């Protein structure tokens with residue numbers, strides 16, 4: 001065990017998104033890499049914007065992603081409580097320290113932090129609605145502070161304005177509680193989004209005022225939208241962690257992808273077990289440049305993880321998904337479910353698509369797909385092709401050979417050749433007639449799973465739609 005203590009400090013004012021998850025992850029990885037302690041601290045001082053629902057989503061998402069915290073809410077620890085709303089006594093004590101050191105004053109009902117340095121008054125313009133007004137403000141020529149950032153290098157900034165410690169409504173302000181808690185919780189590494197770099201000089205001023213050596217800072221790069229400029233926002237597609245959970249992504253796959261947002265494994269592999277990531281991860285290797293969110297890459301990684309699951313686990317997940325979609329019930333014959341699972345497993349990519357892609361095997365009808373039908377029609381009426389194939393397929397069924405791949409191929413090849421066409425189009429027409437889709441398992445597997453009776457019924461029904 002090392003003395004490294006990292007913390008993830010979310011404010012529960014919105015849904016848990018990819019940027020927050022990645023910040024939590026880098027804190028967790030660094031703590032695990034160093035044998036340190038990962039702390040969850042809830043920054044819930046903004047009572048107007050907090051919600052218990054958002055907080056619940058944060059806990060659930062962290063747990064779903066396998067980021068267990070060593071200290072924090074619902075876990076406890078020696079530096080609690082871990083919700084800022086429960087730490088008001090401590091803030092009072094720390095405020096008193098600043099007060100005793102002559103570093104506070106009151107203005108407009110709020111308590112302000114007094115910067116050190118020569119003061120002067122300037123006029124500045126500001127906007128109030130449409131009007132541009134001007135006012136006098138006091139600025140301070142405080143000595144610049146240097147932030148030794150593990151990722152950004154040395155960053156020099158100077159504060160020129162006092163800032164609020166406690167708001168007029170009595171709620172302690174972000175900078176104040178953030179620093180007090182990092183001190184009181186003995187945090188050694190503050191790992192957070194680059195958007196906080198602009199706050200860090202204020203934080204260093206507070207550390208100085210408390211006479212405490214600041215922790216090591218590591219500001220991680222932003223995550224940009226898939227396309228174009230700008231930071232990924234909660235409204236962008238794929239931004240919310242909950243969404244991946246609902247779409248049956250595997251948490252290990254999502255976590256693996258998140259690791260790649262701003263960090264590259266040294267050994268060139270992109271898909272690797274978390275134990276290898278923990279062994280390799282270091283803050284000094286986190287990129288300085290921004291990371292770009294790539295949903296297709298995430299989907300690809302997820303697919304690799306799904307394919308690597310032991311068959312029994314895929315079956316359990318697929319069964320669960322089919323059950324929630326109402327496609328598998330107590331009435332589903334176990335042997336049929338078994339046979340369906342065997343073909344699903346061979347074809348499985350994204351688990352979220354399983355109900356759409358396999359419903360026709362579990363229901364009496366299937367949903368029409370206008371686009372697929374339209375595409376098929378470009379190569380001649382598919383219903384006419386099915387009608388032409390029907391007598392031969394009925395004969396095969398009579399001989400019990402409808403599920404015999406070779407026999408099917410021979411019959412289809414013959415009939416396609418008779419009208420001088422490629423058999424592929426006839427296969428596609430049959431596939432559509434029984435499934436409503438343009439891809440999936442082998443046709444003879446579909447026929448086997450549906451049974452001759454259902455196959456012929458669907459073929460006849462579809463053939464009947466042929467234009468006369």
Ligand code: GLU
Nearest residue numbers: 009010011043178192196
């Ligand atoms: N509550 C802040 C946030 O969610 C935490 C900032 C920090 O990590 O210091 O952005």
